[in-house]
Amino acid sequence: MPFKIAVASGKGGTGKTTVSVNLQYFISRYLTDEVLLVDCDVEEPNDRIFFPQHKIVSDLEVSQSIPEIDLEKCVYCRRCADYCEFNAIVVIPPARFAEINASLCHSCGACSAACREGTIMEKPHPLGTITTIDTGIGKGVVEGALKVGSAMQTLMIKELKKYVSGNRTGSENSEEIILFDAPPGTSCPVVETVADVDYVILVTEPTPFGLNDLMLMVELLVEIEKPFGVVVNKAGLGNSEIYSFLREQEVDLLGEIPFDKDYAGRYAEGKLLQNVDDRWGCCYSGIVKSLERRFQQYEGINYFKW
Template sequence: MVISVASGKGGTGKTLVATSWALALSSNAKVQLLDCDVEEPNAHIFLHLQVDQSQPVSIAVPKVDETKCTYCGKCAEVCVYNAIAVVQTKVLIFAQLCHGCGACSYLCPESAITEESREIGVLERGHCGNVELIQGKLTIGEPMAPPIIREVKKHVDPTRTVIIDVPPGTSCPVVEAVKGTDFCLLVTEPTPFGLNDLSLAVEVVQKLQIPCGVIINRVGVGDDRVERYCVEEKIPVLLKIPLDREIAILYSKGIPLIEGMPQWRDAFLTLLQDIEQIVSASQVVK
């Protein structure tokens, strides 16, 4: 089963949940944790990742052979991202705008365009006991996270429990990370910001037709509007984590919650059972 851990709002505790959950489950089975927050991957901090393997992630960008090019302008015409411009007898390529769709090279009437790979980040793999961690890391200054997320997700091993740490927000990187997962766990906090962004995240998972449940973190601060929202929307609240200075301090030191407070282990084991039930029930409905 593949479960994504998302939130909409940043800093609600996605990585705290994902890392402790993976560690709790790994006492019984091999678990994969994919860190798809490729702009700011943090799971490795909690798992003290030893990188076994590192490989560049590239996208294909066009390269023009000017000896063949007739400057007809077809490539610039078909590129919807404005990544190619033809100015008299010069072809300008703006590689950072290129999405690597391949239309220009395929459609060039002179076959003057080949593709070369341009590195935009790295993918790293390593282990922490029974947890296999795979993370993507976007190179500083590069705008596009989705190709790296796609690359990380290619390593999903469907025979295991797979937990995906999703970036904050509701746009393309989130969709890329959540898409195709069996369940989406939404971590929120009981504040107006938490609620607003939770409701946006719920719209994303509903659009993707993925069943979801909620974890409310820092219970004790704010108000009960998040809980009321979950009742109204019939979204199960699967776990509550209190506002607790000790939890915050453990987090600040990069210590996984279940390492510093082992009493949380059972709650994370139950969490998977609850989700398995919800997923099998929703499959029956389908």
């Protein structure tokens, strides 16, 4: 089984994708080439843009099963509406009206089980696309892209993770490490991303907003009992309150990445991995070294090439 790491943050803009992309590069350089990057920010996936020579290996259309009501058979008993936990079904018996809102449906199947008349049938509706990408680094990138207008981020992430765990086109599924680039925030899509990982790397910035959202993310991970450590990005910007919090809570500081306009400019141009400066190489190799104990504890395996 591969060692699974999620890279997450309580807010957007902290550098989560920056860290994810660079970690895959430096893990492939120092640990193992069998490292896969999975872009779980399904509303706006962008990991691939940092690999200008990437090649698309496959595209897979993903659908969700949306129930439809046969109005000719429906007796308007409202059992389906009562069973629906997401208020996706409206039934008005006097008006002989019954309808399922596809944008609210979570494809749980409760309405079909509730219906005694057999009037509900499920039909596939487009959910999004899963793309496998050869980047020339490690095992490449697998990206999930939600259909525009859909609110089913969590379901799309479930399908993406199921695909990564199954038999993928052009892959032998031989990864030793899988990196999940999580969506920002602390909502359901993030919980789904980190639910079954072995370790979480939290990326934050030393600002009041960064500290506030880091505290929310730490509270979440403590609640679901996930081991984690913190990477402080844009170090030197803001104040030192975030370090006081890490000391007080005895949270592992995996490393720091200093704030630098030149580095930010490379990010803006999508050139993070081109001509990597020694300063940034040292930062990321240090973070990778900080993970060494975690890997060694995982089934007693020592991946490192130091």
